[in-house]
Amino acid sequence: MHARSRPLPTRPRPPVWKWLLPAALVLGGGWGAWYWASRPHDPPVQTAALSRTASQDWRGLQAFGPRPVGSEGHDRAEGWLAGQFRALGYPVTEQAVTLERPYDRGGTLRVGSLRVPAAALYGSRGGEQEGRLVRLPPGATSEQMEARGLRGQIALTTCQEWDGEGVTRRDLVERATQAGALGLVLVQDCPVRQLQRVPATPLPLVWVSAGDGAKVLPLAGQPARLTSKVEVREVKGHNLIAARVGAKPEVLFGAHLDSVNDSHGANDNGSGVLAVLEAAREAARTPLADRAWFVLFDAEEDGLVGSRAFVDAHRYPLRQTRAMLNLDMVGVNAEPLGVAAHAELLPLARRVRPGVRVFEDEAATRRETFGRSMNISGNSDQVPFQSWGVRTVFIHRGLDRNYHAATDLTLSPALVREAGDFAVKLAQAVLAAPWTPDEPCEGFRSSGC
Numbered sequence: 001m002h003a004r005s006r007p008l009p010t011r012p013r014p015p016v017w018k019w020l021l022p023a024a025l026v027l028g029g030g031w032g033a034w035y036w037a038s039r040p041h042d043p044p045v046q047t048a049a050l051s052r053t054a055s056q057d058w059r060g061l062q063a064f065g066p067r068p069v070g071s072e073g074h075d076r077a078e079g080w081l082a083g084q085f086r087a088l089g090y091p092v093t094e095q096a097v098t099l100e101r102p103y104d105r106g107g108t109l110r111v112g113s114l115r116v117p118a119a120a121l122y123g124s125r126g127g128e129q130e131g132r133l134v135r136l137p138p139g140a141t142s143e144q145m146e147a148r149g150l151r152g153q154i155a156l157t158t159c160q161e162w163d164g165e166g167v168t169r170r171d172l173v174e175r176a177t178q179a180g181a182l183g184l185v186l187v188q189d190c191p192v193r194q195l196q197r198v199p200a201t202p203l204p205l206v207w208v209s210a211g212d213g214a215k216v217l218p219l220a221g222q223p224a225r226l227t228s229k230v231e232v233r234e235v236k237g238h239n240l241i242a243a244r245v246g247a248k249p250e251v252l253f254g255a256h257l258d259s260v261n262d263s264h265g266a267n268d269n270g271s272g273v274l275a276v277l278e279a280a281r282e283a284a285r286t287p288l289a290d291r292a293w294f295v296l297f298d299a300e301e302d303g304l305v306g307s308r309a310f311v312d313a314h315r316y317p318l319r320q321t322r323a324m325l326n327l328d329m330v331g332v333n334a335e336p337l338g339v340a341a342h343a344e345l346l347p348l349a350r351r352v353r354p355g356v357r358v359f360e361d362e363a364a365t366r367r368e369t370f371g372r373s374m375n376i377s378g379n380s381d382q383v384p385f386q387s388w389g390v391r392t393v394f395i396h397r398g399l400d401r402n403y404h405a406a407t408d409l410t411l412s413p414a415l416v417r418e419a420g421d422f423a424v425k426l427a428q429a430v431l432a433a434p435w436t437p438d439e440p441c442e443g444f445r446s447s448g449c
Helices: 016-038 054-062 072-087 142-147 158-162 169-178 210-219 266-283 305-313 346-352 384-385 413-432
Strands: 092-111 113-118 127-135 154-158 181-190 205-209 222-242 250-255 292-297 324-327 337-342 392-396
Touching: 054 072, 054 266, 054 413, 072 092, 072 222, 092 210, 113 127, 113 210, 113 222, 127 181, 142 158, 142 169, 154 210, 158 181, 158 250, 169 181, 169 205, 181 210, 181 222, 205 222, 210 392, 250 266, 250 305, 250 413, 266 292, 266 324, 266 413, 292 305, 305 384, 324 413, 337 346, 346 392, 346 413, 384 413, 392 413
Parallel strands: 127 154, 154 181, 181 205, 250 292, 250 324, 324 392
Antiparallel strands: 092 113, 092 222, 113 205, 127 222, 222 292, 337 392
């Protein structure tokens, strides 16, 4: 008789938690590693970046040459500047700025058998017109120009005559077009040729050399044909926004990074750019770095395009901004360092720098001019912030003789350091002072809304 076989003993099934727990730990560790690697973080501060000087910074920036938006030098300078901020431990966000810029494609002025080359005044849109050359007296008003028979004709004048009257190219063009001129010929006989924007008028507005002008001026009163070719091209630049992760823009340091055509833009505005970089260096590894943004605006020379785009895109964080400090042309001592400041910030500026020069910012037209519609005074990057109710301080040393000229080649690193240090001390005073933000209303922030 056979014994009944019994099943062999088996190991009991492990509880579910024993295999779920390791799996959860593996998945959790992987997610944690992914989150740590992918989340925004501040780049490490490089010791060498902290010890750089304004002189070294200027040598680096100077190597790129002129920086108008759309040029190779501009794009290379952007990349270099972003690298300088990252080396100081600030992540950099690039905000695209797109605009249209005019490019001169040559022109001619024909008077009888005389034919001379002509170049478009910057900002004009070109065209072709015929008319009698009408010589303009220095400083003539629109009414005086029309009285001389300018309507339907071509205006002729010289650079020195109008610079002596303190009248800008914009004013000259506006007076001539209001008087009915079909074009303008400006003889470039000034010692320094400054690039000044003129209205985007679809008329031939040109300059000719002093040598060619000497041949043209005696022919005033004769019929002429004026041709100017201008290409309008879309170009792209970037605002560079350097800020620590989680930093709030309680104070914003700003300067424009572009220059006018054919100018290295040493003082205008390489000096302001280097002063902001100096401020960022001084703030690194201090509490100020967590309460400040450092912004380089693009396309200021084309009508504050970059700063307007920045304000439009950052209206919510700007509610926390106690002050916007704009540094423009601070590397040449045309005048002592000065401020045009909000009434609440001026006492702080005077406390930080006793005897600081105080100036009124340039009055602005209420007309739309070159994309600028400014019912607030000023022609630099603080203007869009004022429109949003942000208190601003414009830090500036005045216009030097090389303003907007190819001869804007040098700056003083010592003056740059001084301006950057003043901005940092003023920012610290602003942060230490009591402040109650205005509440926004109807899309704008202003105590008067």
